[in-house]
Amino acid sequence: MEQHYITVPISRDNPQDVFTVNTKYRVIRRVGSGAYGTVCSAFDQQHQRFCAIKKMHRVFEKELVTKRCIREMKLLQLFSNHPRIIQLFDMDIVYGLDEVYLIFGCMDASLHDVIHSQQPLDTVHAQWFIYQTLSGLKYIHSANVVHRDLKPANILVNKDCDIRICDFGMARAFSQTNSMPYLTEYVTTRWYRAPEIMINSHNYSKAIDIWSAGCVFGEILGRKVLFQGRDHVDQLYKILGVLGLPNDISFWDPSEAVSAHIKNLCTTDGLPPPTEPVDFNAFFPSATPEAIELLKRLLHLDPAKRITAEEALKHPFVQPFSDSVEESLVPPYVDPQQYYIFEDVHNNSALKSMAIQEIEFFKHRMSQQELSESLLTNNTDGTITTAKRSHTAAVATTMRHFDSSSSWQL
Template sequence: FVDRPSIIQGPAASAVDPTTTASATSLHQFIIGDSTFTVSDRYRMVKVVGKGTYGVVIAASDCLNGGTYAIKKIAQFMRHPKVAMLAFREIQLMNKLGAHPCIMGVHELQRPLSFSTFDDLYIVQSLMETDLCRVIHSKEHLSDEHIQHFMYQILCGIQYIHSANVLHRDLKPSNILVNSDCSIKICDFGLARFATDQDLAEGLSEYVVTRWYRAPELLLANVYEMSIDVWSVGCIFGELLGRRVMFPGKSYVDQLKVIIEVVGTPSTFSFCDNPSARRFAGRQLLTRSPLIAKVAWPDVFPHANPEALNLLDKLLQFDPTDRISAADALQHPYFDSCRNEDLDAMVFDTNDPPETSNFDYKKVEPAQLKQLLYDEVMRER
């Protein structure tokens, strides 16, 4: 059913000497435009699937073990230390989370010949066909069954992440990858953190969550709890139901305004006296503007399943203490027809929790960052 996006057709790969190395795992090279890929010779390029500021993503077939994978190249990563740090944190966290059907993991990290030649980072992952943003804003019909299936898997993935005491912190439709069988994988863990990380506890964390999916407590009080992910899931749910962005704010104050225009002005909220609050303009909007009544959800989505709207309301509570958890949301009657008990029961093994990280990434020097990445790439999996 998915309207598959047109794939960027890059220039044909130019063959370079396939016997570049005599290492135990032979490497070969191919050229895509102005980018040279140096990867295991068992991978053969199929096509280019994406290009960005800092890298290129290709689809490649595994001639030895079968299957097709996405290979992302971050070129000259030491020239972009912030990007390299995000990649390092994402790789670390995905490895610690382990495997889950609804979460993007790392299939392989391409090993370089040596530390001195380690200039480019290659991340091999499952290849997905598109993302939820493209699906939502395509012309394809989305039935209630489709939406149920998408939301159920998203919540299963978030339940698993939260059970590991991890916050994703950047959930949005473009970070939900989708296949034509409606299976999904949550991706982009570069901004994810353990809930006990020191920078979160001190309210010092850097920019997080694309504005349209940002919870009120982030707009007003810099509060970091599992509930911020749940709000983002609610925004995604509303976007699926209405085929439009739920809260398209133009600034942080306007973001708060468009939220209140739908969910109403709160009479009180649990984080109103938060000591780390630093959003005075937003508080003025709440306290000095006329009270706005909550809009009835059937007026916003007149054709939606009533059970869907009941769940949406629980996900989009202004006060995070009133917001439903991912685990409780999975038990909602809306999912009775698509429930998968095995998937539903998957939580992180609490007998082997991921170590909490108080490592100060902000103080990492470039040479140390390269060593950290190299050690991670060379680590046995």
């Protein structure tokens, strides 16, 4: 079927800043931008739903950017059926402009916006936010994939306090032996980066996502960034300043030289890191004992002793929200390694062809799916029913919805 496109300006200051999209989309306004693209809110007139459109520009100029685009397209298809992963509605490419567009389900804000707003957050908010984050991580990790860039800005929130994890451009798959062959890119925004990455960049596993989740959880509880280092050395010092420096740190690196270097870390005032952790109860005076205990387990310095997503979902702090649908796994027949064949390709023309093929395959699959759904027999009353999961009455009555007038709302 022939596609029709329209070019829409998204900036009053720069007339060259435009979105070229299918005419079924009515672009509303820009809601964010970053190094790899720009996001606008829009309305899908064909499906009668609001959505977010991410424009990835100059996709085929550099191998790194092309691979990031392919990676995100592939993993979103693998994960987007889970309730805690951003929904991928559509993909498109504008030939000749090196622009790829990803169309997502619409959310109201990022968790970063919520945390740093005036919106009150109570214990139930903290429980629900971290439960959902861990649920999403369990699903991602069950496919032997590490997100590698989990932070509040990459966790989106709607007015019902439901979250969805986004931005899989830096994710990586690894084998059952924990071998991770594609580790050349920058890993995780510094403030959410696990200490083992700063000490030994090749020594990491799913535990780095758990550390990031712990940093996010601490930020929810304290309403400020937990470890706000100026550089990677200061970042490590900030971590040890809160969690303390153990006598034995061989779990990071068995080298005596590395251990000596870490133990000689000092502040600009010449002070060494403390050997004992701070009192978390004083650090987070409003947090419950269960919240503090979970936070400590998420932020264990030894990655081998750090709690897993699956274990964390059984913790008493989040147990009231336990739900089998939330805690599902990627189907066992899925091999994430097949999603990474393109990583061994270093020819830009070949990578571009792979990206285009991915988009065309997705669009064909979605059109076939929509055709099948349109042929479904309606119920006797003329409607198609859908099952909607709900939480327990106790949780539902204690969960406060955010004020729609809050400043963080997009």
